[in-house]
Structure formats: structure tokens, C-alpha cells
Amino acid sequence: MTAAQRINIGLSKVPAWPLYILGLIPPAWFLYQGLTGGLGAEPIKALEHKLGEFALQVLIVVLAVTPLRTWTGINLTKFRRALGLLTFFYVFLHLLVWLVLDVQILSQIWADIVKRPYITIGMVGFVLMIPLAVTSNNLSIRKLGPKTWRRLHQLTYVTAVLGAVHFVMVAKGFQFEPLIYLGIVLALVATRLKFPAKRAVA
Amino acid sequence: MAGRYKSDLKWSDVTPKRDYMNRRQLMAGAGALALGSIAGPAMASLGARKSNYGRGLELNTYEDITSYNNFYEFGTGKDDAKNNAGRLTTDPWSITVDGMVDKPGKYDLDDLTSGISLEERIYRFRCVEAWSMVVPWVGFELSDLLARVGVQSSAKYVAFETLVRPDEMIGQRRPVLDWPYREGLTLNEAMHPLTIMATGLYDEPIPNQNGAPIRLVVPWKYGFKSIKSIVRITLTDTRPPISWEMANPREYGFFSNVNPNVDHPRWSQATERKIGGGLFSKRVPTLMFNGYESEVAGLYAGMDLTKNF
Numbered sequence: 001m002t003a004a005q006r007i008n009i010g011l012s013k014v015p016a017w018p019l020y021i022l023g024l025i026p027p028a029w030f031l032y033q034g035l036t037g038g039l040g041a042e043p044i045k046a047l048e049h050k051l052g053e054f055a056l057q058v059l060i061v062v063l064a065v066t067p068l069r070t071w072t073g074i075n076l077t078k079f080r081r082a083l084g085l086l087t088f089f090y091v092f093l094h095l096l097v098w099l100v101l102d103v104q105i106l107s108q109i110w111a112d113i114v115k116r117p118y119i120t121i122g123m124v125g126f127v128l129m130i131p132l133a134v135t136s137n138n139l140s141i142r143k144l145g146p147k148t149w150r151r152l153h154q155l156t157y158v159t160a161v162l163g164a165v166h167f168v169m170v171a172k173g174f175q176f177e178p179l180i181y182l183g184i185v186l187a188l189v190a191t192r193l194k195f196p197a198k199r200a201v202a
Numbered sequence: 203m204a205g206r207y208k209s210d211l212k213w214s215d216v217t218p219k220r221d222y223m224n225r226r227q228l229m230a231g232a233g234a235l236a237l238g239s240i241a242g243p244a245m246a247s248l249g250a251r252k253s254n255y256g257r258g259l260e261l262n263t264y265e266d267i268t269s270y271n272n273f274y275e276f277g278t279g280k281d282d283a284k285n286n287a288g289r290l291t292t293d294p295w296s297i298t299v300d301g302m303v304d305k306p307g308k309y310d311l312d313d314l315t316s317g318i319s320l321e322e323r324i325y326r327f328r329c330v331e332a333w334s335m336v337v338p339w340v341g342f343e344l345s346d347l348l349a350r351v352g353v354q355s356s357a358k359y360v361a362f363e364t365l366v367r368p369d370e371m372i373g374q375r376r377p378v379l380d381w382p383y384r385e386g387l388t389l390n391e392a393m394h395p396l397t398i399m400a401t402g403l404y405d406e407p408i409p410n411q412n413g414a415p416i417r418l419v420v421p422w423k424y425g426f427k428s429i430k431s432i433v434r435i436t437l438t439d440t441r442p443p444i445s446w447e448m449a450n451p452r453e454y455g456f457f458s459n460v461n462p463n464v465d466h467p468r469w470s471q472a473t474e475r476k477i478g479g480g481l482f483s484k485r486v487p488t489l490m491f492n493g494y495e496s497e498v499a500g501l502y503a504g505m506d507l508t509k510n511f
Contacts, residue, residue, distance in 0.1 A: 041270035041279055042333055043481045095324045104485050108470055116468050169468075173378040174451055175278055 004073030028086040048097045055090035088133040118169035125139035125162035157189045213459045250340040256324025262335040275371040287410035302435040304352025318342045328492045330424035334474045340402030345393045360392040361442035363434035385429035386442035398419045422494040455511040460492035
């Protein structure tokens, strides 16, 4: 038995549902830190950035599930729905902090979404996640049919790229960190590209 | 010359630093509070003349002013400056003064500033990122220093440079900006009595993360204009390149005066958040020229501030 098979057998005993509860801990911890001084003198931006970055990190894990299975045989597919929904939840919280704690002013929120490209891109990324979150259940897979459902969920790639580009555009000066995120996301999306077969057979 | 600004308010009217003890430490409990008091720097008082410029402004805590800093020479995180600036050697320190001056040279900081009396200046500080503080700086007017080196009549601008020392300034190991950090003012801006060179805050020597041993403070401009840890001052007749404009001319201009009516391309400048208000702090309107309009608007008479941002 290969190592991957042993890992998969071990994982088969681990349920996915606790992720929904465990996933609440990081944002709760960030909020607690923000309320008690752990996020520094200006906790609003810090909380906003932590949530956004964490969402991107979890989204990268989501995107890594398929290549990991292809290349190593380790199968994390059953955890992917929970991680995807958590990503949506974190992005939603990130947006909420921006709306309620950061910008605060309703007229300015709309102006920002329309006028500021990095915010427009972030908003598009979030909006594209809504149908994915809504259809992240077995009933939707049955109703849409697996083929349509899979096509719809390929929007994840678009969302991930938009999220990473949004991060790059927020940075001041030349900074490596957001570019590293973008590089990882692009590499993971690239693993999905289907290259034409070596030779076209007539 | 110190003390050109006078008012009837005394330094004793300003709430002492310890009374502004950071509310985050209060929330963290009495233990942390005690620790905060003990851990506070036991520096000698600079004995700066207590001018009262900035009456009515609520000071930020020493903790806020010295822990939330943009000083990319030490990293891009707000706490990087506090965490990494400790290793910077600030003594000895010399400043090269060159260009259109009568007495160019490499001056030891103490020689350059000897005999210039220090003065307290309580100024609003508005970052281009739309946050703000109120800081009790200690320093002297830049014009005093310029008078000492003799500005020639051909000079129109003053250029400044920050130290480059990547083994101590670890943020300089990455090309976040084109080091050295560069700034500049028109000569009129530099000679304005509000423009100071700060060597202290809260009547103590200025901490490294705030730009030790000497920095510029131009209170009506966005904070990045107030260049830190200065090693070079050049008088010139051409507008000097400045770091943020070099990095992104669409977003940052040479003047960078605080102006609520001219947005940064990525965010509005109409409002700001005062540091220290916690997670639910409300935005407040940003003032034209950061509240110094009556003093400095004349410098820009007839100028289109939308174009000359």
C-alpha cells in the first residue's frame, strides 16, 4: 500500500463537518485581537487585511486539492466544499469590515466600488462567489447536473485570480508578498488548462 | 528662532502622557498597565520650550505614535518600524549639506544644531492612507538650520535624503522603493515657520521608528513628505525627484498637500480615521491643508491644486 493510500484511509475516518465549526475560530480570534489591542493602534484596517489574506490562503488550499490528488494521490476532495464555503464566509466578513467599520459612509461605498479599480475587481470576485456558495450542496449538483455544476464552479478560478489581483493592487510600492500569492494562484489555475494532445489525430 | 508662535495655553494644560495611557493596555488589565508604565522609555527630558501651538488638539498616546508607523526602511508593516528600528545606530550622525549654500559640508548633527533652541510643536499628522494622529513634536524651524548654512539666492528647492544602511535598515534589502528615500520642498515651503526639523516627541529624544535622530515635519502635507532619519540636505534650482512620485506619479505628487477635495486614485481623501479610537472609531472630515489653511494657503495662491497634487 502506498503512503498516499494509507493517508486516504486515515482521512476517510475524518469527517468534514467539524471544519464548519473550526473555520469560525480564525475570524473570531481576529475580532478578539482587534477588540483587545492585539491588532495594533489601528485595528480596522488590520482586521480587514487579515480576513482578506486568510480568505486568499484558504482559497489557495481549495485550488490545491485537485493537483494534489493528481500528483500525489492524496485525496482531500471531501473537505473542499467546507473550505470553499468558508472562503466565501471570510470574503463576506472582509467586505463587511470594509463597509461597516472602514468606509462607513454609504455614498462613499458606492463611489469606491465604481471609481476604484481594485475595489471593483474585489467586488466582482465576491459577486461571482455568490452562485458558487448557493450551489455548494448535493441538491444543486443533482438539479444542475454534474456537468453544468462543474462548469459553473470553474468560476472559482476567475474569483481566485481576481482576489489575488485585488491584493496586488492594494500594495504600496513594490512588494513581493502579493505577487507571490498571485503567482501561486496563477500556477494552480494553470494546472487546469488542457493543452492539446501531442499530435492531432485525423 | 524658537517661540515665534505664542498663545496663552501652557504645557501644563496638556494632559500628561501617563494620563493618556493606552486604552488597549487598560483593557488588557492592570498587569499590562503596570508593565506599560515600567517599560516606558526612561529618557531624559529634552527641556524643550513649551510653545502652545496646537491648543485644543487631543494628543495621541506615546504608545500609538511610536507603534504605528510607516517607515519602509524597516519593513512595510505598521509595526515593522517599532520591531526593527532598534538596531539603527543614530550616534554619530552627520548630515551632508550641499548645493546652493554658502557653507556646504558634512556636518556632525550636534554641530549643525548646537545653539538652536528646541521647541514643542503640537501638530496634526495626516497620512496619505487616510489616518491621522496628533503629535507633540520637539524640534526647531528648518529656516533656522538653512540660515546657518546660508541659502544662495539662486536656490528654489530643498531636497532631502534618508540614510541608506541595509544592514541596519532591513527593509532596504527589498526594492519596495528606489532607495534612498527622497523628499523635497519648495524653498518657500521650507522657510515657512510651520516647517520644522524634529529631534524629539513628548519631550523625549525621538525614537528610531519615528525618524531618529532628525526628521522633517511639514504638518499641512501628507505624512510621507515628512522624511525621516535625514543624512542629506541639498539646495537646488530644479524640482528634486521624490520617492513616492518616482514610484507612482499617478498617485503621489510633489506637493502632496492635505486636500479633502482631491482623492487619491485608490481612496477618498475627504475623511480620515484618528488613530486610537479602536475597532469602532468613526471617520472625521479631513481639513484643507490639514487645518493649516490660514497659515499656508498663500504659498499656493493661483495654483491649480488638482493638477499640482
